[in-house]
Amino acid sequence: MEEVLATARFNPLIDPSLAIWDWRIAAYLFLGGVTAGIMCFSAWALLANKEQQAPFTTWRLSLWGPILLSVGMTTLFLDLEHKLYVLRFYTTFRPSSPMSYGAWILVFVYPAAIALILATLRQGYPFLASRLERIRIGGWLLDMAERYRRAIAICNIPLGIALGIYTGILLSGFMARPFWNSAILGPLFLVSGLSTAAALVAVVARQPAERHLFTRIDVGLILVELGMVALLLVNLATGARIQQEALATLFGGDHTVSFWLWFVTLGLVTPLALETWDLRGGRVRWVLLAPVLVLAGGYILRQVTLDVGLAVNWTHFAVQFDPTLLERLHP
């Protein structure tokens, strides 16, 4: 028998269990992943001359990237506790800090993603292009972006991949959180980001051929994602005791339902089945259901990963000081 208790300690967001990151970080990781996929797919469509088969992806998808990323950056900013000092991210570069890499990757991602928008604006959003041309350098910017369209697209692919992998490495770099401390998390979040971007195209694109193409792509990505989830579980199962404890929360523990039902079943397996049926000519009554589930599953993956990672710690106390009990002392 062993009982461990800590006296006089109840630091908010630290005790009784770590709760430092919530939906704001999950949303940031999710939207960063979607943006990564958008950059990769819109650049690929341009480079592969898919304007006939995938006109939305070629000309219009790129605009969604910086918008979604900015929403994610806003939620990230809302999570900062010392908001006035946010620019400190850009007064230094820390090679040992994944978060520092992320901050600087964004400095390159935004210009590349905006350049890709400019390179396709006349075809994708002529109304916006004509408004931009009214500004003195607007027309010149559009001309230059179109002139270097291929080079811009080529830059977007590695930057999109870096952004997608970064959203996973941000967490996997924390040795102190056993559930996150796996090298598979980076590739898993990248594949999930690509899958959610493909699902976004399937939701928004109007041409059936384009939806069909991205449904096919999404089926492949979901299969890869399922394989990576399996590898993550094997990685944890064969890891140190503390990693096995983290895994146990998914097998009968607190996070079993959210992981297996919400993420794996509704976020991966169900859309996989619906999309496969759709590709085989089955009449799926609600054609948008599958990609919407993929998008929801992408968010749930980040949220569950955050929750499990924060819940399993190296240190834990059986009994802990509870300040609410003090209130009972007052008459």
Add this chain to the structure above:
Amino acid sequence: MVRFAMVIDTRLCIGCGDCVIACKTENKVPEGLNRDWVVEITQGRYPHLGTEFRSERCNHCTHATCVEACPTGASHYWRDTNIVLVTPERCTGCKACIAACPYNARLIRPEGYIDKCTFCVHRVKQGLDPACVATCPTHCMHFGRLDDPNSTVSRLLASRDAFRLLPETGNEPQIYYLR
């Protein structure tokens, strides 16, 4: 790197919590927050019970993952020592350092920046012991330089069996507990 260490004799510690009060008073730690705390471990089955008290805080690791994780350099080593400090003016409150600390030894100040035990570096600069060590009524806590073989901490560690918390993390914590 100059290594400062704290050595705590678990046979002498009675868990009175004076170290906690001393820290809060010396460092003006806001109400409801703690830079240090006391852990009580009871083992065995009645009536054969044994209790160990441990005064715990930031371990001022020589391989501090919190310093590595900080994206702005706010978390840093003081001069060329293992004393880990936070510069509030560089801290964004991103909480990466909290996630990176296996001891959950950090806290969030009401002002927004991250805070932690500093080994009372303002006292160390004057050649004084940290407030918790200076206050301990049973003299179970000792502070000093490990690279000085004649320091109290070096001599205690040379003569007594000691352990550290979670050495398997690889953080190389610098708080030692005498059995």
